[in-house]
Amino acid sequence: MLPLAIGAILYVAVWNVVFLSFLGLPALLFALCVPAWRRHMLRQPRRFGALGLVCLSVVGAMSCKYWLDAADDRERNPTLEQDVQVEGLPLPAGARLHLRTVDPLDQYDQPQSHGLPSLFAAEFSAPHPIKGVHVTALEMYGAPYVKLRLASDQVVDGWPCAGDTWVTFDIDDETRLQPERWRFESCTLVANTELGGLTWPSGSHVRRYGEEYELRPWGERERVVLQGMPLSSPTLTVKLDKQQKAVGWEAQLDERTTFGDWQYLRLTRVRQDAPHTLMFSPNKGDPAYNLRTGETQSAGHSILQRSPDGAVLWIKPNTGLGLADW
Numbered sequence: 001m002l003p004l005a006i007g008a009i010l011y012v013a014v015w016n017v018v019f020l021s022f023l024g025l026p027a028l029l030f031a032l033c034v035p036a037w038r039r040h041m042l043r044q045p046r047r048f049g050a051l052g053l054v055c056l057s058v059v060g061a062m063s064c065k066y067w068l069d070a071a072d073d074r075e076r077n078p079t080l081e082q083d084v085q086v087e088g089l090p091l092p093a094g095a096r097l098h099l100r101t102v103d104p105l106d107q108y109d110q111p112q113s114h115g116l117p118s119l120f121a122a123e124f125s126a127p128h129p130i131k132g133v134h135v136t137a138l139e140m141y142g143a144p145y146v147k148l149r150l151a152s153d154q155v156v157d158g159w160p161c162a163g164d165t166w167v168t169f170d171i172d173d174e175t176r177l178q179p180e181r182w183r184f185e186s187c188t189l190v191a192n193t194e195l196g197g198l199t200w201p202s203g204s205h206v207r208r209y210g211e212e213y214e215l216r217p218w219g220e221r222e223r224v225v226l227q228g229m230p231l232s233s234p235t236l237t238v239k240l241d242k243q244q245k246a247v248g249w250e251a252q253l254d255e256r257t258t259f260g261d262w263q264y265l266r267l268t269r270v271r272q273d274a275p276h277t278l279m280f281s282p283n284k285g286d287p288a289y290n291l292r293t294g295e296t297q298s299a300g301h302s303i304l305q306r307s308p309d310g311a312v313l314w315i316k317p318n319t320g321l322g323l324a325d326w
Helices: 002-032 035-042 045-076
Strands: 084-086 089-091 096-099 119-130 133-142 145-150 154-156 159-161 166-170 183-188 193-195 198-200 205-209 212-216 224-226 229-231 237-240 246-252 257-259 262-264 269-272 277-281 288-290 301-306 312-317
Touching (some): 002 035, 002 045, 035 045, 089 119, 133 154, 229 246
Antiparallel strands (some): 084 089, 119 133, 133 145, 145 166, 154 159, 183 205, 193 198, 212 237, 237 246, 262 288, 269 277, 301 312
């Protein structure tokens, strides 16, 4: 704590000196213009000379630092005057670039042209094609992602992605400047896109997980019905394969629902991991109820039922299924 306190005191003291110097220098210059004050100062030349020298030194040093920082900022945020190719990444004339460094060597001591390989963001004056789509901006703050801002609604890797939103790709340090090796990660869907048996509202997202994709709606929306289940749409997740066919989904019930002999309350979790089956996971305080036997099943267990007849295939603890209790 003591070193931290000393550091804070020194920090405050330095900035006080800077602040007083920027006030003191013009005050001294103004005093020299007033005859009575000037005569008083000339009677004590050493005192006021030293004060003026301190103020002038501090103001000069801070001004020099400001101009050097401004020059460095201009160099690290240039506007291209002609088209440039940085490895596999094309950059057009007029693009506003943001570089981490302008040094001739990168972090691996390898030569680089004007720091361009250290690019981490860019804005384009007109829609510019990268990886087959037209974009207005690029961001790559580091692996594992790079983002492109779409100029308009476009199909990216087979997915209808909304214009003026970001599409994200997987990258690593070796592929960050090689768009042909970027792998689609996520984007915002075009409003009212039909996928997985549902119409997706504005703001819905698709995200890749391995060889599957998850779709999620965004914001408030009326309930949806999927395979006869009334679902609360903000919690809905639909898994699709590469062919955009639904391979599973997960959501919460939007109302009390009877399936087979079991009755489930609103907000009970329900999911489909395999065709022709549905798995229900009761929440704490909302047990499932068997209408035929009167049996109840509380949180901590899940019930797998066959669809469409509702026959129970098994009842198992959530711990063995990798599910968390709610």
